[in-house]
Amino acid sequence: MNRYGTPNYLPKNYMESVLKDFFIGKGCKLIAPGELKLPDDVVEDLDIILRDASNIIFIKIVSEYVRTYVRSRKIIEKILSKLIHYYKYADKVYLAIPRGFILKSSFDRDFIRNLGVGIIEVDEQGRVSELYPAIPRFKRWNYQMVQPSFPKLDLLERRLSLLEERVSKLESRLSEICEELKHRSEFSSMIAEAKVSSTPAKVVDIEEELEGLPEYVRDNEWVNVLISRRRVKK
Structure with missing residues (x-):
């Protein structure tokens, strides 16, 4: 060698x-x-x-x-x-x-x-x-x-062949997992963007509804909930 x-x-x-x-x-x-x-x-x-x-x-x-x-x-x-x-x-x-x-x-x-x-x-x-x-x-x-026989190397070859098959299956499964994670990541990004874009508008609308009311009314969280429900019904 x-x-x-x-x-x-x-x-x-x-x-x-x-x-x-x-x-x-x-x-x-x-x-x-x-x-x-x-x-x-x-x-x-x-x-x-x-x-x-x-x-x-x-x-x-x-x-x-x-x-x-x-x-x-x-x-x-x-x-x-x-x-x-x-x-x-x-x-x-x-x-x-x-x-x-x-x-x-x-x-x-x-x-x-x-x-x-x-x-x-x-x-x-x-x-x-x-x-x-x-x-x-x-x-x-x-x-x-x-025919000449070399049992030790024959056994080694069989084991290597089995390992190659297992590695191939693992690579295939890993590729599937990576693809699935990629889709999930893209979906999560879309949801996050939707939440970010919708939240400010909702807050602004509620503030407009409360404009002119006394401060103790504007600070009441139940008033905000009622206004939100009314907008949903509309």
Whole structure:
């Protein structure tokens, strides 16, 4: 993982050079695809072919910039489902990825071991480490042709999907509430304006009715009420 919390990326030619040096340093020899009778689609898909004594080793390099671990997991899942078929032609098969391209905790360890495909990492300093060893063809037992499974990330994806649905519903409801509050605010403003505009006129009319009467009559609140009722009847 880099400092941005996203999967790491390394150029493919850099990873290829590092891996060749690493395996040659262990006594392996590079061999040209033409030396083996391989289908064209297999040759095109592989990045490095090696010979270790009498064993043939295939290496597929993943070097793709992705923004999320969910995306990197899907890439690895797809490639692994293809690499398992290459054991028809090789004794060991490896998938090489940049260090931090995927979280190791997301792997189903037992499944990867039974699958037999090795997973190796390359870092920016040119160091190579083995996450999972490649199981030699003659030792690959209890093998089942099934799609790779990453239960922890699958569960996380389902939970994220449910959260997205809930957030969407909350946003919709919040929008409705805001619209309702807006209408209420406008209605309240209209009522307030109506009260303000009507009150002065009413006060002036009553004062005109009381004009000329004694002060003790003008100050009597019941007189004001009677005048108001009479105006309503009119």
